[in-house]
Amino acid sequence: MSRLDGGVTSIEILSCFDNIGIDMNINKTFPKILIKQRLKFKLYTKVADARKTNGDIPLDCDILFVCIGQRPYTKDLGLDSVGIKLNQLGRIEVDKNFxxxxxxxxxxxxxxQGSM
Incomplete structure (x- = not known):
């Protein structure tokens, strides 16, 4: 993340665990460290829409960093019925063009496989 001149805003979703009683120490400590580095946080917030446009957008950003789940959720998607094969780990094998x-x-x- 670049911190030169512009700000960085983080929309943090770990806060959803507060509602089910999980003590998330990292959820309280880590933002304090990053705030000292001029990062901004939007807690208890979710991304409702992301698109590049010149219209009304509540939060403008140059880069949208998306974090997705760590496990492949390919079960019961019917991938075999359309000819898409899974590897041993349940992931879809793709080439450099996805x-x-x-x-x-x-x-x-x-x-x-890999990061999005």
């Missing part, structure tokens, strides 16, 4: 065994379908998300 195409799997079907070249007319592009695949991103936690269903593939």
């Amino acid at each position: 195409q799997g065994t079907r070249k007319d379908i592009y695949i991103i998300s936690d269903c593939i």
Whole structure:
């Protein structure tokens, strides 16, 4: 993250664990450290929409950093019925263009190996 001149705003979703009684020490300590580095946090907030446009946007940003789940959720998606094969870990194998065994379908998300 670049901290030169502009600010960085983090929309933090760990706060949802507060509602179910999980003590998230990192949830309280880590933001304090980052605030000292001029980062801003939007707590108890979710991203409702993300698009590049010149219209009304409540939070303008240059970069949208998306963190997705760590496990592939490919079960019961019917991927085999459209010819998409899974590897031993349940992930979809893709090439450098994010195409799997079907070249007319592009695949991103936690269903593939690596970061999004």
